[in-house]
Amino acid sequence: MTSPTFWLTMLAMGLITYGIRLSMILLLGRVALPDAAQRALRLVPPAVLSAIIFPEILRPAGAWDISPGNPRLLAGLIAALVAWRTKNALLTIGVGMAALWALQAII
Amino acid sequence: MRAPTPSSEFLAGVKAELPILLGVAPFGMIYGALAMTAGLPVAMAQAMSSVVFAGSAQFIAVQLISNGAPALVLLLTTFVVNIRHMLYSASVAPYLRGLRPGWKWLLAYLLTDEAYAVAILHYQQADEAHAPATLSPCHPVTLSPCHHHWYLLGAGLALWAIWQLCTAIGITLGAAVPPSWSLDFALPLTFIALLAPVLKDRPAAIAALAAGGVALIGAGWPYKLGLVAAALAGIAAGAAADQRARRSARSPVRVTLSGSAAQHSPQRDASEGSGHGAGDASAQATGLSMTEQMRPLSRVTTQHSPRQDASEGPGHGAGDASAQATGLGMTEGTRPLQR
Numbered sequence: 001m002t003s004p005t006f007w008l009t010m011l012a013m014g015l016i017t018y019g020i021r022l023s024m025i026l027l028l029g030r031v032a033l034p035d036a037a038q039r040a041l042r043l044v045p046p047a048v049l050s051a052i053i054f055p056e057i058l059r060p061a062g063a064w065d066i067s068p069g070n071p072r073l074l075a076g077l078i079a080a081l082v083a084w085r086t087k088n089a090l091l092t093i094g095v096g097m098a099a100l101w102a103l104q105a106i107i
Numbered sequence: 108m109r110a111p112t113p114s115s116e117f118l119a120g121v122k123a124e125l126p127i128l129l130g131v132a133p134f135g136m137i138y139g140a141l142a143m144t145a146g147l148p149v150a151m152a153q154a155m156s157s158v159v160f161a162g163s164a165q166f167i168a169v170q171l172i173s174n175g176a177p178a179l180v181l182l183l184t185t186f187v188v189n190i191r192h193m194l195y196s197a198s199v200a201p202y203l204r205g206l207r208p209g210w211k212w213l214l215a216y217l218l219t220d221e222a223y224a225v226a227i228l229h230y231q232q233a234d235e236a237h238a239p240a241t242l243s244p245c246h247p248v249t250l251s252p253c254h255h256h257w258y259l260l261g262a263g264l265a266l267w268a269i270w271q272l273c274t275a276i277g278i279t280l281g282a283a284v285p286p287s288w289s290l291d292f293a294l295p296l297t298f299i300a301l302l303a304p305v306l307k308d309r310p311a312a313i314a315a316l317a318a319g320g321v322a323l324i325g326a327g328w329p330y331k332l333g334l335v336a337a338a339l340a341g342i343a344a345g346a347a348a349d350q351r352a353r354r355s356a357r358s359p360v361r362v363t364l365s366g367s368a369a370q371h372s373p374q375r376d377a378s379e380g381s382g383h384g385a386g387d388a389s390a391q392a393t394g395l396s397m398t399e400q401m402r403p404l405s406r407v408t409t410q411h412s413p414r415q416d417a418s419e420g421p422g423h424g425a426g427d428a429s430a431q432a433t434g435l436g437m438t439e440g441t442r443p444l445q446r
Contacts, residue, residue, distance in 0.1 A: 006151060009178040013168065013185040014158035020189050022215035024196035029204050029211065040346040044198040045227050046311040047318040047341025048191055049302040051334045052220070054319035055326040056295040072292060079296050083303035089126035092300035093293060100292050 071103035113257045120226065120261025127221045128269045130297025131162070133290030135270050138165055139277020145173035149278055156274040160267065161219065162294075163331070164188045187330035191338055195223040199259070202230045206256055214256060217263025224301040226259040310352065314345025 033041070057076040058066055066073065079096030086092070111119075135156070142152035147169060155165050164185050171181055195218055203211055233255055306312050318341025325333020 003148075005178060006172075009181055010151065010155055010158055012178075012182055013155075013164070014160070016182060016186050017159050017161050017164065017189050017192070018216060020186070020192045021196050021218040022212065023193055025200045025203055025211050025215050025218075028197060028200035033201065036346070036350075038201065039349055040342055041194075041198040041201075042231070043310060043314040043342045043345035043349070044194045044338070045224060045305045046302065046315040047345065048194060048220075048334075048338045049224065049298050049305065050315040050319040050341060051191075051322040051337035053295055053298045053302060054322045054337075055333070056298075059323055059326045072289075072295075075292070076295065076299065079299050080303070083300050084306075087304050089297070089300035090129065092303070093126060093130050093296045096296035096299070097293060100289055104289065 069107055071100055071107050074103055075100035111254045111257075113254045116254045116257035117261040120229070120258035120263075121265045122261075123225045123229065123258075124222065124262040124265040126300065127225060127297050128265060130293040130300070131221055131266065132269055132273045132293075134162055134294045135273025136277035136280065137291055138162065138169070139274045139279070140281050140283075141166065141277075142169050142274075143278055143281045145169045147172060152278055153271075153274055156270050157267075159185070160216070160270065161185075161189055161192075162270075167331075184330055187332060187335070190335055191220075192218060194338060194342075195220075195227075198227060199223065199230070203256060210256055214259055214263065217260070217267060219263070219266055221297065221301070222259065222263040222266045224298075224305075225262045226255075228301075228304055229258050230255055310345040310349040313348040314341040317341045317344035 053076075057072055058064070060070075060072060068074065075096050078099045079092050082088075082095045083092040138156070139152060142155070142165075143149075147155075152169075155168070159165055159168070167184055167188055168181055171184060196215065199214075199218070203214060206214075233253065302315065306315060318337045320337075321340040322333055322337035325336050327333070328336075
């Protein structure tokens, strides 16, 4: 790919991304969604966040690793516990990273 | 409660986003370093962080470019990888309805996973804080200014700034970012931190489990299709659970003996289908005929319908219904809902 093609491609990527983000904000901005759809949208955050988290922890890079020998799994579980208990994002990330480093040193 | 002002909301958004920035920062740096390894020109690597402004898409794009992928593949991949943002867009759209176009265009640009997650939680909490029977001055139906969009702006701008900065740092440090530090783990940790407060009720938990399961199955699929499938599966499963809970709240079948009323109240904020509990409690407490019994419940439900763009959870409506229907210590039931 030549340099101008690179830049044009990147611009197109940006427009696609932006278009996706803007799409529903514009489309649904004038229309009142039916109740059922509204209620379904409330489930977007737990669904998408889980969809991102589960593979990262349990199947890093595509390979299943549910063994206790997976430091990320244990660190992730510890972090999940902290998140659930404290609802504190800073603590969750801090404890999670610390747990990972500690486990990597041990395992 | 003090009325929110634009600046208080903006600062609150930034503040809420700060811990998230901690998780995103390493990711940005790794992207910058990766872009250099892949041979991207510095200007392009940096520009992508503002032109595209989507972490996972940027990562995948860099790898595709270094593998010599044609432009069409890049575009298709970008589209599929980022399609989940359409869900964010749809989910946040009702809250942005009264805003001028300029706001919508700007906020859409800033709608990343992390900014969205923090903001949607804020919007939902704002919904729950308003008692349904009263129209507070800050209300989605009247479109009175709540300034919550400033919160999203704050969170979004904070993330944008960190992303540009960390991209630059990553580009500068290049290979000097040690992979042995496992800094990439900070991002899934961030998402774990974002997920916890969102698991408020049973439909949400079911949505999360279903999505997680499908995501695990589809983890190997190309173009992150597994993620999209998982998100849709999770939404479907959660919506089904939500429907079931609502239907049993309205069904005139349940008559249980006394004692269960007390049992249900403390469980209100636990992941029970709250509508379910209200149906039980009000059935016992008044001893009216079932149809009369359920009428207050359905009246409240229809009251809520025009306000569904406030996206109230099922538990909220049911809690009020039981308070009306029984007048007993059912107000205890509503307390957990009002934070």
